Amino acid sequence: MGFWKSLFNGSNGSSAPTLVSVNGSIGPTLAIAKNGRDAKSASSKITFSKDRDIDLYELEELCDAVGWSRRPIRKVKKALKYSFLVVSMWEHRGSYRRLIGFSRATSDHTFNATIWDVVVHPDFQGQRLGKALMKQIIKELRREDISNITLFADPHVVNFYRDLGFMPDPEGIKGMFWYPNFR
Secondary structure (H helix, E strand, O other): OHHHHHHHHOOOOOOOOOEOOOOOEEEEEEEEOOOOOOHHHOOEEEEEEOOOOOOHHHHHHHHHHOOOOOOOHHHHHHHHHHOOEEEEEEEEEOOEEEEEEEEEEEEOOOOEEEEEEEEEOHHHOOOOHHHHHHHHHHHHHHHOOOOEEEEOOOHHHHHHHHHOOOOOOOOOOOOOOOOOOOO
8 A cells, every 4th residue: 555655645755756847748757777787877767748749650669569459540549639648658868769658547537547558668667667657647647636546457467556556346346348249
């Protein structure tokens, strides 16, 4: 419960990272280590953005990198347009910028939100950046006073979300799905 408590209280017991608001960035700027170097010597910086103007082909490349099935670009564009919140994660190396993470949420704008399409490029997995991305989208949802946050998880990532404080429905309610042409 410490993860959720830190979001609601605004602190996790350690000093808060410096927030940036330059060029549409939100949240902390993170220095990452590459090839065993420490973060202070890393030339790569990670930022988060809520800007929806994402190159759809760059997003498709990111999804391809993790092995997701291709979706029609026109539908992805529509999903972004109608999402309540979009949070992207970017690597900056000098003037070079690359999309390395993405998430979005739909919502009723009052009580509930569902997080979708959480993806981190394989080159950046295992560096706690997925956790940082999730923390950022939850923080933004909480800033909008959304208190019921849900998601659907593939079996191989259930423990990742569980470690962030997500749990199967405590009431034991099982999700139900309707698919066209089921019958």
